[in-house]
Amino acid sequence: MAMRSQVYEWANLATVGNNSTIRRAANCAPVGLTSGREYDIFIGGFGNNITKPAETTATQFVVIEDISSSPQNGSAVQVRINTTDYFQNPDVTKQDGIPGLASPYPVGADSAGSPTGTNYVLSSFNLYPDVYVLPGQTWGVLYSCQTDVEGSSSSGGGTTGVACFVKYTLYDGPDALIANKLLELGVTVNPNNVDWYKRTLIEQASAPATNGGVA
């Protein structure tokens, strides 16, 4: 399993009285989020988190293929590699990233997040070319919203659930080496091209044998 399709889902859900939980837990409630602030979906301290930042080892290569977020509350998601934000404004200033209205999660959610709404949002965005995380790099996905997300302890009458989704492919071991090689060659890193490179290696190795050793 040297190439694996992987997913990560984050939601602003935590056990009652806490801002975050490691992995997931039952009987959770939404936690409040402040507008204009970035929340790391892996280690941000809000919602479901993991134990350490997402990073690739020397023998791993990650290709991020899709990101999305809830369409409500002006949600957006940004990808950060080491300290560099992937999405930026045309004047090279900072921006929030892909709006949830452009890349909704789930696809078909109501644009205002209404339980009875019928304004189904479809994707306007496809993350192509993909985002590469090279061996040894740290990466993160940052959620932000333009209006406050009310949590269960907020003074308001309602609570709001929001979520993010990341789809990526993890190349490990020999396949990570091939991914690096493809990158050097300027070839897109995807499972098909990794398989293609393997086939060319096999053909080259078997060619002397089929020639009977004749140069």
Place this chain on the structure above:
Amino acid sequence: MAMRSQVYEWDATRSGFGGSAVGAGNTLATARPYSIFIGGVGNNITKPAETTATQFVVIEDIGCTATDLFVGTSVTNWFSGPRAYIQVRINTTDYFLDPDNIGNDGISGTAAPYPRTISNQPSFNLYPDVYVLPGQTWDALYTHYEGSTTAGTHQAFVKYTLYDGPDALIANKLLEMGISVNPGNVDWYKRTLISGASATV
């Protein structure tokens, strides 16, 4: 029928061999994975899913009941659905990992909904496919974090292709060659064998 498109649908409220009796109040504990094949709840089969020495399975799609998150108008109506996830396990290895390399619950029903509706469309495509090699045992594990066991609220779906006999051998050969195992490539390999044989004659 050496290549066969196969599906398996699981429903927590349905009865089946080794599963629950009809209407027996199928209780699913939260935060606990249940095998959709032999988990003892819902419709089950007689033994774990496994491939023989002459079989090769390619899992092409999985899905489970979706969950929606809302802008709620009270403290309780911020979601609908079971917050369900489905994980693929090959022998003892979980397929989906968190970025810290620890196994997670798998793909969420929100990203891979079953059934698909206008308001719940897939965000996820299982690519590359998951291969179950000859002699391996495989499973799909359903975990949920909210909700009851009302009919239709806990469902899972697996789509896979079963390669048997000579086609399983070809599937293994394609795997060695670094070629994706799918019906088109298996047919292509057969054609090259046939054209190679007829050229010799």
